[in-house]
Amino acid sequence: MEIFLASFGFGLITAAVLAIAAVGFTLQFGVTDVLNLAFGAVMIAAAYVAYWLNQAGLDIWLGLLVASVAGAALSWLLNTVVYAPFQRRHASPIALVIVALGMTLIIEFGLQAIVGGTSVSYTMASGRTVQAGGLQLTVVQLVIMALAIAVMVCIHVLLTYTRLGKAMRATAANRPLARTCGIRSGRVINLTWLISGALCGCAGTVFAMNAGSFNATSADLFLILILAAVFLGGPGRAYGAMLGAIVIGLATEISAAYVTPSYKDVIAFLLLFVMLAWRPTGVLGAS
Amino acid sequence: MSDAVVFYTVTLIVYGVVDVIACLGLSQQFGVAGVTNFGFIIFQAAGAYTASVLSLPSDHANGGFQLYVGGLNLPFPLPWIGAAIVGGLVALPFVFLVGKRLRGDYVAIGLLVAAVMANLIVTNYRSFLNGAAGLSLVPSPLQSRLNPQSLRYQWGYAVVGILLALLTFWFCRRLTESPYGRALRAMRENDLVADSLGKNLRVLRAQMLVVGGAIAGLSGGVLVGFINLWAPSAWGYAETIVLFAAVIIGGAGNHLGAVLGAILVPLGFEEATRFVPAFGPPGLIPAFQWVAIGLLVVIFLRLRPQGILPERRRRLATPAAVSGLTTGDSLASLPLGRRPGPSHGRDRHDDVLEVRGVSREFGGVRAVDDVSFVLKEGHLTGLIGPNGAGKSTTLALLAGTVPVTGGRIVYRGQDITTMPAYQRARHGIIRTFQLASEFKRLTVLENLLSAVPDQPGESFMGAVAGRRHWRAAEKVHLADAAALLERFGLSAQSNAYAGELSGGQRRLVEIMRALMARPDLLLLDEPMAGVHPELAALIGEELLRLCSRGMTIVMVEHELSYMDRFCDPVIVMSEGRVLAEGAMTDLRRRPEVVEAYLVG
Numbered sequence: 073m074e075i076f077l078a079s080f081g082f083g084l085i086t087a088a089v090l091a092i093a094a095v096g097f098t099l100q101f102g103v104t105d106v107l108n109l110a111f112g113a114v115m116i117a118a119a120y121v122a123y124w125l126n127q128a129g130l131d132i133w134l135g136l137l138v139a140s141v142a143g144a145a146l147s148w149l150l151n152t153v154v155y156a157p158f159q160r161r162h163a164s165p166i167a168l169v170i171v172a173l174g175m176t177l178i179i180e181f182g183l184q185a186i187v188g189g190t191s192v193s194y195t196m197a198s199g200r201t202v203q204a205g206g207l208q209l210t211v212v213q214l215v216i217m218a219l220a221i222a223v224m225v226c227i228h229v230l231l232t233y234t235r236l237g238k239a240m241r242a243t244a245a246n247r248p249l250a251r252t253c254g255i256r257s258g259r260v261i262n263l264t265w266l267i268s269g270a271l272c273g274c275a276g277t278v279f280a281m282n283a284g285s286f287n288a289t290s291a292d293l294f295l296i297l298i299l300a301a302v303f304l305g306g307p308g309r310a311y312g313a314m315l316g317a318i319v320i321g322l323a324t325e326i327s328a329a330y331v332t333p334s335y336k337d338v339i340a341f342l343l344l345f346v347m348l349a350w351r352p353t354g355v356l357g358a359s
Numbered sequence: 360m361s362d363a364v365v366f367y368t369v370t371l372i373v374y375g376v377v378d379v380i381a382c383l384g385l386s387q388q389f390g391v392a393g394v395t396n397f398g399f400i401i402f403q404a405a406g407a408y409t410a411s412v413l414s415l416p417s418d419h420a421n422g423g424f425q426l427y428v429g430g431l432n433l434p435f436p437l438p439w440i441g442a443a444i445v446g447g448l449v450a451l452p453f454v455f456l457v458g459k460r461l462r463g464d465y466v467a468i469g470l471l472v473a474a475v476m477a478n479l480i481v482t483n484y485r486s487f488l489n490g491a492a493g494l495s496l497v498p499s500p501l502q503s504r505l506n507p508q509s510l511r512y513q514w515g516y517a518v519v520g521i522l523l524a525l526l527t528f529w530f531c532r533r534l535t536e537s538p539y540g541r542a543l544r545a546m547r548e549n550d551l552v553a554d555s556l557g558k559n560l561r562v563l564r565a566q567m568l569v570v571g572g573a574i575a576g577l578s579g580g581v582l583v584g585f586i587n588l589w590a591p592s593a594w595g596y597a598e599t600i601v602l603f604a605a606v607i608i609g610g611a612g613n614h615l616g617a618v619l620g621a622i623l624v625p626l627g628f629e630e631a632t633r634f635v636p637a638f639g640p641p642g643l644i645p646a647f648q649w650v651a652i653g654l655l656v657v658i659f660l661r662l663r664p665q666g667i668l669p670e671r672r673r674r675l676a677t678p679a680a681v682s683g684l685t686t687g688d689s690l691a692s693l694p695l696g697r698r699p700g701p702s703h704g705r706d707r708h709d710d711v712l713e714v715r716g717v718s719r720e721f722g723g724v725r726a727v728d729d730v731s732f733v734l735k736e737g738h739l740t741g742l743i744g745p746n747g748a749g750k751s752t753t754l755a756l757l758a759g760t761v762p763v764t765g766g767r768i769v770y771r772g773q774d775i776t777t778m779p780a781y782q783r784a785r786h787g788i789i790r791t792f793q794l795a796s797e798f799k800r801l802t803v804l805e806n807l808l809s810a811v812p813d814q815p816g817e818s819f820m821g822a823v824a825g826r827r828h829w830r831a832a833e834k835v836h837l838a839d840a841a842a843l844l845e846r847f848g849l850s851a852q853s854n855a856y857a858g859e860l861s862g863g864q865r866r867l868v869e870i871m872r873a874l875m876a877r878p879d880l881l882l883l884d885e886p887m888a889g890v891h892p893e894l895a896a897l898i899g900e901e902l903l904r905l906c907s908r909g910m911t912i913v914m915v916e917h918e919l920s921y922m923d924r925f926c927d928p929v930i931v932m933s934e935g936r937v938l939a940e941g942a943m944t945d946l947r948r949r950p951e952v953v954e955a956y957l958v959g
Contacts, residue, residue: 165464177653185646334483
C-alpha cells in the first residue's frame, strides 16, 4: 500500500507537468494544424532561460514566469519563420512533420552547443515535506500541482467564455468556414502560438524542477508521454489532453513501482500505439 | 597505397555502401511510395543484431562476458540473409498502422515513437542483446578461412559491398519502373483516389514496409560484419533523420538521387568534419553536425523540395498504329468498354445497383437521409439538386469512399454495403471526384495507365518478374490510352505531368482514367465542370455510346442542358433526400422540383 501511495503521488506530479504540456501541444496542433515535434525542444530551451536567470540570482518562480514568456516568443517565432511559410505553400502534413523534426535537431543541439552536454539543476528550496492522506509531497510538488490546476481552469475559461477561445475552437473545427464567418484566423493562429508557447515554456520549467537535473536532450522521452496523452484524449481536444495526462502520468509511475523503472515509458508507448491503431481520434473522439 | 590508406579507403567504401543500400530502401519507401517511416533505423538495427547473433557463437563461449539470444555460429552468408529476412519481418507489427484510415503524419509519429522505445527496451533489457554495452567481437564473414586483416580481404569486402549496393539499386529500379511502381507513385500522389481505382493501400504499404525493412536489414548486416560491434548508441532515432536528409537532398523518388544523397550526407558529412580541427569542449562538433543536418533538411524542403536530382519524367512512346484514328471515329471502335460485372450475362435491363434506405450522418447532420433508387443497366442516370443536397456524398457512398451509417447497397445481386472501396473498384464500380484528383506527378499517359484493371505487372511479384512479364499488356493499354487521348484532343499533352494541365484538361484526364478502368458502373461527379461546351457535348455523346454497349453511368451535374440532352432518368435530391425521379421533361413540370432546384 505504501508503494502504491508513493507511486500514486509521483503519478499525480507527472500528470500535473504532463497536463500543462499536453494541453499546450493539443491546442497548438488543433488550431494551427502543425504537429510540432519541436515542442519538447522548446520546453527545454525555456527551462534554460529560467536556469540562466536563476543563476543570476532570480527566484526560480519568477524565472518560471519569464520562461513562459520565452516559450511563447520562441514558439511564435518558430511558426512565423519556419512553419507558416511552409503552410502558405501548401506543404503536405508529412513535409511539416519532417521540418518539425529538423527544427528539433536545430534547437536541441544548438542549445547543447551553447550549454554543453552536462546536466544542470535549479537553485531552489524544495520546502518541507507535507503528509496528505498517506501521500508524501514536498511543498514544491504541491505548488506544481496547484499551478497545473490553475492553468487548466484558465484554459477552460478561455475556451468556454472568451471570444478568442470560441474563435480558436471554431478555427480548429473548420478553418475556411471560420474565416468566412468573420474570424480573423491569422490573428487567432498567432495568439494560439503565443498561448500554447507559454504553456510549453511553463511546462519545460516545471518539468526541469520536477526532474531535479536536466540537459539539452532531456525532453526527448517526455515528448513521447506528451504525444501519448494527446492521442489518448484525441488530438486537438484540450479536455481530452487533461484526461490523457492523468491516465499517462499515473500509469507510468505506478507501473514503475511495480514492474521496473527502466520500462515506465513503455506503457505510455503501448497506450499510444493502441490509440493509433484502434481510435486515432481519442477515447472521447468520434469513431 | 600504404596499408593505412587502404584500410581508410575500404572503411569509407563500406560505410558508403551501407548508407547507399539504406538510402535506397528509404527512397523506395518514402520517395516512391510516400510511406513515411520515421522508425527506419529500427530495421537496420534489427538486421545488424540478427547478423551478429547468427554469426556469434553461444554466449557462454567468451567466458560469458556478454549476454544475447541466439549465438548460432552460422557460416557466411547465412547471417546476412537472416539480417534481410528479420529486417522484413520486423515490419509486420507496424502494418496495422499503415491502413488507409490513419493520416500519414500520425503513422510517422507512431514509427518515430517505436524507434525511441525499441532503443530504450534493448538498452535496458540486458539478457536480450547485451543492453547498453551492445555486442562486440561479432565475427567477420569467413574469418575462419580468410584473414580479415589482410589487404585482399579488405578489398574483397568493399567489392562485395559494392555488388550488393548495385543489386539493391537494380531491384528498386525494377520495382519502381514497372506498373507496380506506377501504382505506388499513384498512392503517394493521392491515396484516396488510388483506393477508388482498386489499389489495396494496406497491402501496397505493407509490402513497402517489408521491402524497405529487408533492405535496411541487409545494410545493417553488411555494416556489422565489417565493424564487428553493434550497440544502441549506433541507432538513435535521430539517425533516421540523417537518412531522410540524404534522400530529400539527393532527390526523393529518384534512386540515383538516393545514392548521391547517401554519398553527400551521411558519408561526406561525417568525413568532412573529421578534418575540421578540434575546437571547443568535447561534443561541440557533433552538436554542430546535428544542427547542420536539421538546417539542411529544412532549407532543402523550403528551397528545393525535389532535391538535387529530381524524380525524372517517364516519357512513354505511344504506338504509331492508332494515330490513324481521327476525331470523327467513335470510341466504339476502340477495345474499350466495360468489364463484365460479377453476375453478368443476364438481360440487358437488369438492375445493376439497388440503393435501399441509405443514410450518412456527419456529426449529427444527415447529409444523406434514407435514399433509395435503382440503377438500370445501360442507362445514363442524372443526379441533380441544389448545393448541399447530398449528391457527392451519395456517389461516395456508392463507391465506398465513405461508409454508410444506415441502409443497404446491392450491386448485381450482391450486398456490397460494407465492401471497401478498392474492392468495389475491382468489381467494376469506378468513380471520379468533384475536386481535381489527377495524380500530379504522373504524366497524363501514366494517369491513364494507372487505372487499368488487368495489368500483370501491377502486383509485386509481377514487377519482380520483370518487363517481359508485363510488356505485352502494357503495349495494348498504351494503344487504348493513345486512342482515348486522340479522341479527346489531348495527344500533345500525353507526356506532360497531369499537375501542369489546365482545369478543364485535368477533368478530361480524370474521365479518361475512369474509362481506362473499363467500369461496369461509372460514377461521375461533375465531369463537365470547367470543360469547353463543345468538348462537354463530345463527352456526353461518348458516354451515351458506352451506355448503349451496356455500361451503366451516374452523373452529377449542375448544367441542366446536359441533363436534358443526355440523362434519362434523372434523380432530384434536396436536403439529403430523393425528391423526385423521372425523365427531365416530366421533372420540369413538377412544382416541388422547380421550387427546390430549378428556380432557387
